[in-house]
Amino acid sequence: MKIIIDAMGGDNAPEEIVKGAVAALNEFNVEIILVGDESKIKAVLANEKIDRSKLQILHTTEIINNNDHPAQAIRKKKDSSMVVGMKMLKDGIGDAFISAGNTGALLAGGLFVVGRIKGVDRPGLAPIIPGKNGPFLLMDSGANAECKTQNILQFALMGEVYMKKVFKMESPSIGLVNIGAEEEKGTEFVKECHKLLKESNLNFKGNVEGRDIPEGNIDVVVCDGFTGNVILKVFEGVFQTIFDTLKEEIMSTTRTKIGGLLLKPVFRKFKKKFDYTEHGGAILLGVNGPVIKAHGSSNSKAMKNAVRQAVLCIEGGVVESIRNEIETNENNNNNNL
């Protein structure tokens, strides 16, 4: 099993990316191909203990930055670590691709380099978010600002496959983001989506309101990419705000500092529970191979977890299952015509 990693993507590249790859090699039974500036990668590796037989470096000369225009960067920067890495996935040189780089470019590369699974209208980006009662998948979280109802149904089908194959859930529950529990709530668009999901064979639990999403009782939360992106970022923002504020207050007096020390195990446990990198990155579902978008600020631990996620995707046959699922669903639709 070979995992291709974009060594140059993300705020902490290449140091943390390379260190994460090393940690993954030491923990999982995988081979890794690091794509990027060879001398920089080697400089990091010099300080690491590692079985070099399982690690390849593929030298590239270009980097896609966060300021690059996504589609243009994919078209023009042919020797960038991201484009070369995705091309290798497409060509079967590796089994999965991971990058912490420019999200838009990754989405464009998913479409134009890796390519869509036949029958998938729009691939979607799906982060695994820690909820109170368990992790859940949010799809789409920003690949498609505008969606058709058929896209939402496909997001649900693909998300279901992921939770079945990676989290070994028997019948993942599906929820549609809406502004009320009742069927007749929301825009015309979500009402249509509701109808489609209800008619499907999915374990559809109806609408899910913003208030209930963090509970984590729904395994696959579907919505258009505009709404999903807003949800994801509000999540991050509220967490950050709460912890920044608490930290400031705790550090303000001796009494509260001592209280903070005593609560260290609580905060540590809490941080682990709600660590969004615990289950890896966001997975781009609907393309011809496992493509994982690690958070831009990924450290080595986040990268290692992304490799674990890639392994689970490959072992679970996520891409093949999506292919079958979409085909079956298309056939059913044709039979119903």
Added chain:
Amino acid sequence: MKIIIDAMGGDNAPEEIVKGAVAALNEFNVEIILVGDESKIKAVLANEKIDRSKLQILHTTEIINNNDHPAQAIRKKKDSSMVVGMKMLKDGIGDAFISAGNTGALLAGGLFVVGRIKGVDRPGLAPIIPGKNGPFLLMDSGANAECKTQNILQFALMGEVYMKKVFKMESPSIGLVNIGAEEEKGTEFVKECHKLLKESNLNFKGNVEGRDIPEGNIDVVVCDGFTGNVILKVFEGVFQTIFDTLKEEIMSTTRTKIGGLLLKPVFRKFKKKFDYTEHGGAILLGVNGPVIKAHGSSNSKAMKNAVRQAVLCIEGGVVESIRNEIETNENNNNNNL
């Protein structure tokens, strides 16, 4: 100054509503009309010290419940505390109306009983949310699931007036919810909204992403009611989840219990800072009178704060200012044709 209060709306009616009214009478220079079941209201008042000369009770026989269909309830329950109260606002018997009852019915009543301000296409519901660096107004938070671009511009105009008149801000900043900072991001709809806001005389700061909303650096955050409702509820849900989880963990061992005790002042301060009832309820902007939707779970303190908010709205002349603002904006548009 006379404030009309729906004594029967909300999870804790009439007890907490009536107690909140009493607290408001003791703190502010107002008169209050409690609308609802007279015997039940009097039963609560029996235990309260109060100057009855400033308090009227208007007996009604019906109640709009949360299960009632909003528009039907407004049409059919003519003697409900909500319909009668709104009718009194419309007729000038009182200067503002507050209810913690059925949100949908309140919105319907705003349109059909109180009526829109001339030129306002769609009134919007705007909660005041505590951000890290100050409170901000989110509009629309659910009155209009589908919006036209013109609605978003009017939300911004009305929100600006509110922040000027109630929070005494000189030039409130306006932000448009979007999935990226750049102008060209998002759906066709938000791109059009961006253009309209940029061309206006508003202090438009561009797009605001979900991550930045909780900071509270933008005073008026505008979006369609679907997006706004999701944002509001994710906010509530994440706060609730974090505090439930922390509480459970803190209560789990003696060490952490002691830590929790030492941190009491921190949590208290935090709770006050992020208490969504601190600035009252959500204001329905765009109708012919101040209509305030208090949270369904409002206690007496929340009701008292809603009365303060009503007083500030009346003193600031929010409704008159919106009327002028919308008229001026319409004239400008006509001159530009």
